[in-house]
Amino acid sequence: MxxxxxxxxxxxxxxxxxxxxxxxxxxxxxxxxxxxxxxxxxxxxxxxxxxxxxxxxxxxxxxxxxxxxxxxxxxxxxxxxxxxxxxxxxxxxxxxxxxxxxxxxxxxxxxxxxxxxxxxxxxxxxxxxxxxxxxxxxxxxxxxxxxxxxxxxxxxxxxVEGQARPLPDIPWPERYRGFMQHLSSLFGTHPEMPPQPSIPLQIKQHHHRFDMVIHRLTKRLLDQIRQLPGHWMISTRLALSRHFAEDLRSLTTLGFSFTGLMPAPGSHGWFALFHRGARPQSLNLHFPYMQQLHDDLQQNTEALGSARSAA
The missing domain is CATH 3.40.630.30 (Gcn5-related N-acetyltransferase (GNAT))
Structure with missing residues (x-):
């Protein structure tokens, strides 16, 4: 060799x-x-x-x-x-x-x-x-x-060693508390996150899906999202904040599933990820919490499809 x-x-x-x-x-x-x-x-x-x-x-x-x-x-x-x-x-x-x-x-x-x-x-x-x-x-x-x-x-x-990327120290909904506490133990938490620059509302089409970026989920914006075509596959990045539990409830009523977190651009801040309209598929993921998120999405997508068929 x-x-x-x-x-x-x-x-x-x-x-x-x-x-x-x-x-x-x-x-x-x-x-x-x-x-x-x-x-x-x-x-x-x-x-x-x-x-x-x-x-x-x-x-x-x-x-x-x-x-x-x-x-x-x-x-x-x-x-x-x-x-x-x-x-x-x-x-x-x-x-x-x-x-x-x-x-x-x-x-x-x-x-x-x-x-x-x-x-x-x-x-x-x-x-x-x-x-x-x-x-x-x-x-x-x-x-x-x-x-x-x-x-x-x-x-x-x-x-990177010597750097930090803390999550906000906020109450987590029961369904995802273990996952969020796990991430908090890895990345740390901060009681008062530095103010985030306002993220302009964005929506762009990428191949088969629509990507949205949201800074703050208001009632007016929720009403507008509700009016989007029901067959659209939508991935949403929402700035993670003290409103997370409320945002989770609101988006869930519109057929979205929570699929985890990802760092926001820059040196601090996180996005909460939500998705609507995934295709049915079975995956065996390496990390149990990722498996839970995927399985929840699949179950919610199947339930949403059944509800539409019955309507």
């Missing part, structure tokens, strides 16, 4: 990295930039991708990167790929662990990861290197595995 070396990306690696994605994913990878070596070079030259490679004497066998767009304080561990000939050597784990060690020196306070659910390996790897799963993003992206249905994603968060 040839000697394996882990090193940082070099400008001359762009074509080999692109070829690696083609060999592993064919034409189905969800980030089209990887199919253009020029785009890989551009992202790395402009500092948006910080990549690590696993190479032997002949070729690139593994790749992962810290990626960031608008927020300079948070990055995403992404673009992780390992050639089939090199699987079983913990390459993705070693690349991810090295990038997390670099995250603080690069100025990041937290790192996110989107874990696929088509197989359990990404979820296990994320847990092994220090990520904590916080939420489920149902039917989130087109499948990178050439499957006919979208891929559900599990969101994970890693706080």
């Amino acid at each position: 040839s000697h394996l070396i882990f090193r940082r990306y070099r400008p001359s690696d762009a074509r080999a990295v692109s070829q690696l994605f083609r060999e592993v994913y064919g034409d189905h990878y969800v980030q089209p930039d990887v199919y253009l070596p020029h785009m890989i070079s551009q992202h790395t030259a402009e500092g948006r991708w910080k990549s690590m490679l696993a190479v032997d004497d002949v070729r690139v066998l593994g790749h992962a990167a810290l990626c960031h767009e608008s927020s300079p304080q948070s990055a995403e561990l992404a673009l992780s790929v390992v050639h089939p000939a090199a699987q079983g050597q913990s390459i993705a784990t070693r690349l991810g662990r090295e990038l997390l060690l670099q995250a603080g020196a690069l100025g990041f306070k937290s790192v996110l990861i989107k874990q696929v659910t088509h197989h359990p390996y990404t979820q296990r790897m994320a847990a092994n290197i220090g990520f904590h799963s916080t939420g489920v993003l149902p039917d989130y992206v087109p499948s990178p595995f050439a499957e006919p249905h979208p891929e559900t994603i599990v969101m994970g968060c890693h706080v």
Whole structure:
């Protein structure tokens, strides 16, 4: 077996990295930039991708990167790929662990990861290197595995050593109290969260679903959401606040299910995740609380469908 070396990306690696994605994913990878070596070079030259490679004497066998767009304080561990000939050597784990060690020196306070659910390996790897799963993003992206249905994603968060990402110290509804207390034990709590900048109301279509971002859920806005087409699949990110229990009740009456949390952009604050309209699917998730969220969503979606059929 040839000697394996882990090193940082070099400008001359762009074509080999692109070829690696083609060999592993064919034409189905969800980030089209990887199919253009020029785009890989551009992202790395402009500092948006910080990549690590696993190479032997002949070729690139593994790749992962810290990626960031608008927020300079948070990055995403992404673009992780390992050639089939090199699987079983913990390459993705070693690349991810090295990038997390670099995250603080690069100025990041937290790192996110989107874990696929088509197989359990990404979820296990994320847990092994220090990520904590916080939420489920149902039917989130087109499948990178050439499957006919979208891929559900599990969101994970890693706080860089010496940094903090506390949750608000608020009462949690009974159904999700254990989950929220678990996250509070991991990330800490703060009795008075710093004031959040007002988040403009947003709604955008992504493939088959509509994404909403909400700063404060008012009665007037609830009435307007109620008027949206019932067949729309809607994912909602709602600023987590002391109103969470009330917001949960209100959105549940509109057919939404709570699917966890994810960090808000910037250095503090969290979103509560809600979803309406998921497709029926059975998943075996690595983390029990994520399994509970997924199962609740499936049960609520089935009940909502039955109620509509009977109407």
